């Protein structure tokens with residue numbers, strides 16, 4: 220077999236044609252993978268290259284990872300023959316590169332071959348080329364990000380079918396379902412591909428990363444329902460764990476965003492830190508937020524002590540109601556609910572805080588109260604314990620003012636209802652230790668949350684975005700426009716609910732408290748309306764959420 224290689228030819232149009240060669244199917248062996256990295260690095264460094272077309276020799280794109288390498292490893296146990304095939308090959312080398320790539324596909328693009336093509340910014344193919352991810356038939360799951368990218372190109376249903384059945388499709392079907400951008404006859408393939416690549420580079424065609432695309436994804440609840448059905452189906456093949464693992468990877472990518480699993484936070488991930496085990500969490504406050512977080516934690520098999528002030532333990536009752544709601548809607552079973560409830564205990568003081576790994580303060584948006592709590596908690600918890608606040612707006616340095624533990628203080632901004640909403644805003648100050656940030660990212664993933672890591676400032680990221688929107692609505696309301704009409708217009712625009720209904724759901728007290736903090740931090744840049752105060756004084760506060768910390 221002739222030596223595997225990757226060549227590059229640069230046209231006068233500024234398009235570099237990078238060609239994989241490894242007969243008979245241009246399999247992605249070590250030499251091809253190394254060659255791709257080398258040629259891409261060269262193409263990125265050359266001023267005479269504007270864009271790249273990636274293709275394969277002898278009428279084939281690529282048959283995927285070189286199976287003979289697997290056989291070699293099975294025979295010898297020598298893992299060193301495995302090339303470095305982290306997802307970075309596709310993401311860093313192709314998808315995130317500063318010059319666009321277009322895949323020119325002919326013959327076949329299978330497994331890692333198709334994954335390379337999906338990392339490109341467009342795919343041109345001959346009509347009868349075979350496209351597929353057959354990895355599950357080999358007992359593995361797509362390892363170059365196919366589980367993350369295929370659903371974003373063809374939609375969840377089709378992507379799962381293609382992977383679970385390991386059944387390739389023809390490119391003309393791929394064109395219909397979004398996997399292929401356009402079809403070209405073999406003799407025109409390279410010409411069409413180079414024109415497309417140039418058009419992207421020159422801004423005449425959209426330059427979009429597959430991992431960023433959501434246009435083919437359904438709403439999260441629909442996704443979860445579909446995945447639930449496929450999981451039930453996969454339970455019939457218990458001896459093929461790769462099926463469930465493939466669904467796990469797909470879900471991770473959809474719920475947590477395409478970069479899930481490769482979430483990179485400078486100086487936090489990839490610097491040798493390892494998340495510490497989290498076994499027990501204390502939550503202070505059993506209101507809407509605290510009980511929601513407690514629900515999410517016990518569903519992730521994490522023990523919780525829920526500190527309330529009122530021996531009626533209304534927060535515990537809310538947790539139970541949350542779980543019953545999930546059983547009623549499915550897929551939570553009665554048995555899993557009973558198991559989750561065994562993970563939670565209501566307390567009225569800090570006596571059980573001695574062995575907790577994290578405390579989450581979930582009381583009302585009142586800085587002095589939070590400062591008192593953190594001062595008390597610092598004395599009751601072990602020195603490694605993470606001290607998290609759910610504040611949506613208050614600067615962390617203010618929250619931790621009365622403590623000597625600024626390195627352990629972090630923002631864990633969940634969104635109500637916390638056992639349902641996937642977003643988790645992780646806020647760190649310049650004093651927060653990288654280990655604590657990584658630990659909270661890990662807990663967020665254990666809770667199946669979408670963690671976004673942002674730096675400390677009033678309002679952080681979400682409320683810095685939310686409040687201008689909220690103030691614009693308050694201005695229009697102040698001018699006398701019907702709040703229901705405002706909400707109808709916003710819902711028609713595409714938001715799940717309008718700003719007035721959202722304020723009602725969250726509670727006017729919470730919105731008002733956050734408003735005061737936000738407006739004082741950005742004096743002169745906000746709209747101050749007294750309508751909310753008037754409603755609160757009139758006893759109309761939104762859902763009755765009594766402080767119960």
Ligand SMILES: C[C@@H](O)CC(=O)SCCNC(=O)CCNC(=O)[C@H](O)C(C)(C)COP(=O)(O)OP(=O)(O)OC[C@H]1O[C@@H](n2cnc3c(N)ncnc32)[C@H](O)[C@@H]1OP(=O)(O)O
Nearest residue numbers: 243244246282283284285286287329330331353361362363
């Ligand atoms: C990165 C991760 O996602 C992991 C992966 O990519 S796993 C690999 C995924 N790819 C596949 O599973 C493709 C497997 N191959 C096939 O489906 C078929 O071989 C084919 C459709 C590519 C070609 O089929 P056909 O035309 O019928 O010819 P053969 O099956 O007889 O194959 C011809 C020769 O090609 C060799 N070959 C095929 N695929 C690979 C591969 N991925 N790696 C290495 N070699 C491959 C095959 O062994 C035959 O070679 P021979 O010397 O003639 O025996």
